[in-house]
Amino acid sequence: MAHLDGILAAYAEANKGYEESGIPIGAVIVDRSGKILGMGHNQRIQKSSPTLHAEIAALEDAGRQRTEVYRTATLYTTLSPCSMCTGAILLYKIPRVVIGENVNFKGDEDLLRARGVEVTVVNNQDCKELMRRFIEERPEEWNEDIGEAA
Amino acid sequence: MAHLDGILAAYAEANKGYEESGIPIGAVIVDRSGKILGMGHNQRIQKSSPTLHAEIAALEDAGRQRTEVYRTATLYTTLSPCSMCTGAILLYKIPRVVIGENVNFKGDEDLLRARGVEVTVVNNQDCKELMRRFIEERPEEWNEDIGEAA
Numbered sequence: 001m002a003h004l005d006g007i008l009a010a011y012a013e014a015n016k017g018y019e020e021s022g023i024p025i026g027a028v029i030v031d032r033s034g035k036i037l038g039m040g041h042n043q044r045i046q047k048s049s050p051t052l053h054a055e056i057a058a059l060e061d062a063g064r065q066r067t068e069v070y071r072t073a074t075l076y077t078t079l080s081p082c083s084m085c086t087g088a089i090l091l092y093k094i095p096r097v098v099i100g101e102n103v104n105f106k107g108d109e110d111l112l113r114a115r116g117v118e119v120t121v122v123n124n125q126d127c128k129e130l131m132r133r134f135i136e137e138r139p140e141e142w143n144e145d146i147g148e149a150a
Numbered sequence: 151m152a153h154l155d156g157i158l159a160a161y162a163e164a165n166k167g168y169e170e171s172g173i174p175i176g177a178v179i180v181d182r183s184g185k186i187l188g189m190g191h192n193q194r195i196q197k198s199s200p201t202l203h204a205e206i207a208a209l210e211d212a213g214r215q216r217t218e219v220y221r222t223a224t225l226y227t228t229l230s231p232c233s234m235c236t237g238a239i240l241l242y243k244i245p246r247v248v249i250g251e252n253v254n255f256k257g258d259e260d261l262l263r264a265r266g267v268e269v270t271v272v273n274n275q276d277c278k279e280l281m282r283r284f285i286e287e288r289p290e291e292w293n294e295d296i297g298e299a300a
Contacts, residue, residue: 087237092297147242
């Protein structure tokens, strides 16, 4: 799968989240052949969940997978992954992460790089604009999602 | 709450998991006054979940909490937290983590320490024995849970 296709699929998830009045972050996990294993968007508001970030939701959607599937997968996410999602990527040794943007939030992507994950930031305009709009509209829920005081 | 009480509560969760034929790891999150906010045990097998580790399940059980609640909480877990659970602790800036044992598995606890989290390992015999037994009985499911090849 080309980087743009993966980010477009993640963005479609983020946009679903926005339309549900949720936090508009989306993620897609793809296997070595380009097949989508799982996709998801942040569920803090919809499911009152403090841990179903987009990346975690995509991993949940993929379900239990064999170790070697993760180790040859690519994760696409609209926004730089927070510490928790970074840790999930490290747990399963997902070797490649493609990030829509890291302007509105820069998570723990340097830790990914330090541990040998191939990280690509595509600086996608649509991802940036959707997130910028949400943060402006609902700063309290955004701060809650990243563990920051309002 | 004394360390032993917290670990006993986490162990009770782990034991529930074992009785459900699940992976016997438990966690409890406690607020500054010692009140339990949430508790949980690993749900890989019971819910076919790749992300509901004990610590994540406890955070889910606690539900959405204000930033300052996390920042004054203590997390008790029967086993050294993996990268994902370490990342969740860092995301919410939980300042204290008490670990039952790190003999059967040592997760990313050094990263917790490096980022300023107070980590205490109590080296609890019951936690060690339950986990040792499970790993011996079901090595494949254990390896799956920590992202290791069998």
